[in-house]
Amino acid sequence: MITSKPVCVTGASGFIAAYIVRDLLREGYRVRGTVRKSAENYPFLLNLPGAEERLELVKADLLQANAYDRAVEGCDYVIHTASPYEINVKNPQEDLVDPAVNGTESILQSCMKSGGVKRVVFTSSIAAITDEPESSKVFTEKDWNTMSSLDRHPYQYSKTLAERAAWDFIMQKKPAFDLVVINPFMVVGPSLGPSLNTTNQIIRDIMTGVYPGIMDINWGFVDVRDVAKAHLLAMSNGAASGRYLCSGDAMHMRDLVALLKSSGFRKYALPKLDLSGKAGTLLMKLLSFTQPKDTGTYIRTNVGRTFRYDNAKIRRELGISFMDIKQSIIETVEDMVKWGHLPKR
Numbered sequence: 001m002i003t004s005k006p007v008c009v010t011g012a013s014g015f016i017a018a019y020i021v022r023d024l025l026r027e028g029y030r031v032r033g034t035v036r037k038s039a040e041n042y043p044f045l046l047n048l049p050g051a052e053e054r055l056e057l058v059k060a061d062l063l064q065a066n067a068y069d070r071a072v073e074g075c076d077y078v079i080h081t082a083s084p085y086e087i088n089v090k091n092p093q094e095d096l097v098d099p100a101v102n103g104t105e106s107i108l109q110s111c112m113k114s115g116g117v118k119r120v121v122f123t124s125s126i127a128a129i130t131d132e133p134e135s136s137k138v139f140t141e142k143d144w145n146t147m148s149s150l151d152r153h154p155y156q157y158s159k160t161l162a163e164r165a166a167w168d169f170i171m172q173k174k175p176a177f178d179l180v181v182i183n184p185f186m187v188v189g190p191s192l193g194p195s196l197n198t199t200n201q202i203i204r205d206i207m208t209g210v211y212p213g214i215m216d217i218n219w220g221f222v223d224v225r226d227v228a229k230a231h232l233l234a235m236s237n238g239a240a241s242g243r244y245l246c247s248g249d250a251m252h253m254r255d256l257v258a259l260l261k262s263s264g265f266r267k268y269a270l271p272k273l274d275l276s277g278k279a280g281t282l283l284m285k286l287l288s289f290t291q292p293k294d295t296g297t298y299i300r301t302n303v304g305r306t307f308r309y310d311n312a313k314i315r316r317e318l319g320i321s322f323m324d325i326k327q328s329i330i331e332t333v334e335d336m337v338k339w340g341h342l343p344k345r
Contacts, residue, residue: 005116006030007235008075010068010107011082012057013042015197016123016187019228020079025050027232034060034071034082044193062103068110072117077235078177080107081123083162092154100162108169117177121234124163126185126220126309127156129245133305140310141183141243152297178241180234184227185220185247185309189328190335197224200332204342206253207260207333209269214254215284216276216304220247223328226320233318244314248322250307252276256329263330267345278304 007024011017012033024031025048032055035042039057048055060067062082072078083100104122111117129143131153144164148157163181170179186199196204199221205211227246234240251259257270275284281304288299314320336342 004030005074005076006032006056008032008034008068008072008078010034010060010071010078010080010103012045013193013195014081015191015193015195016184016224016227016231017079017081018045018192019224020081020231021045021055022048022192023228023232025054028054030054030056032056032058032071032075034058034068036061042193048192062099062106065106066110068107069113072107072110072114074116075114076116076118077121078107078111078117078119079121079123079231079235080104081231082107083123083159092150092157096154096158097150097161100158101165104162104165105169108166108173108175111177112173112175115176117175119177119235120166120179121231122163122166122179122181123231124166124181124183124243125156125159126183126245126247127153127159128163129183129309131156132301133307135305136308138308138310139245141245141313153301180240181243182227182230182234183243183245184222184230185245186222187224187227188221188325188332189224190331191224191339194339196336196339196341200336200341203256203329203332204336206257207265207268207270207342209271211271212287213271213273213275213280213284214257215299216253216281217302218250218252218307220250220307220309221325221328222247223323223325226322230314230318230320233320237318240318244318245309245311246314246320247309247311248328249325250309251325251329259326259329260333263333265333265345268342 007029009017009020012021013035021031035057058071129139130145131148145160188199230246284303285300288296
């Protein structure tokens with residue numbers, strides 16, 4: 001049953017959040033989204049079907065005390081997506097950890113003060129599960145990232161601390177609402193707004209000559225529309241609980257490049273040199289020391305290893321059937337051309 005009360009979506013202009021807003025409006029919900037600037041800066045949200053009647057955008061800052069009090073007032077459900085996503089930052093504590101953790105604690109405090117919130121759905125990440133593949137290890141929701149730090153994968157560290165802070169809040173404060181967490185892997189797909197999502201940027205880099213060769217690396221991919229669907233199901237399904245690893249199929253870089261070549265994109269500067277063997281992996285690890293610190297660390301901890309994970313829980317409990325990731329990647333590239341993130345070829 002659709003509540004007459006608004007659903008609060010924090011970070012409403014984000015890649016995932018914009019689709020959550022769209023889908024909530026499609027389902028007939030009223031939506032109150034938090035944004036950094038005044039509402040007129042987000043025409044792609046204001047022009048969504050149903051937005052004129054049922055979308056309200058309010059300003060909120062992750063680092064301001066009581067910033068979300070107004071946003072969650074009168075809401076049964078809160079979907080918290082707002083969190084910084086950057087790598088190679090100058091000050092990981094100030095640029096990543098503080099906004100992620102303090103923002104999480106702030107929204108949960110506001111939810112508790114409101115007295116009416118029934119459930120918070122929290123957007124976490126595979127980064128809170130692990131920051132590197134392990135030999136023969138199949139990752140599930142039971143796993144936690146225990147290796148990241150301010151010096152090693154600080155973004156992954158921020159996501160881990162933020163999710164842990166959310167669960168600690170539930171355990172210690174025992175609020176009237178419960179918490180459900182979505183942990184997506186690499187999120188791809190067409191964008192509702194003009195900004196470039198980080199995973200889509202990786203695909204753009206592969207197509208524009210940033211990578212010297214094909215590395216022995218694979219990623220779990222999930223379409224942004226499936227991630228949004230997962231959030232709505234986690235919100236509305238009373239039986240939903242705990243964490244949900246949210247990812248469709250995994251794809252090796254070699255197969256990704258082959259897909260792009262066979263899909264009409266071979267005129268781009270796709271990597272031609274195959275460095276996915278043992279010698280190539282050693283070379284890539286040596287070259288990683290010439291890269292910015294966090295990029296280099298990522299290469300050294302991921303190249304030459306295979307990511308394995310189990311998405312059975314989200315398929316079983318939320319009934320998710322993931323979109324064909326090959327089609328998602330093709331649509332991603334076409335969308336980046338449309339927005340001007342990739343040149344037409």
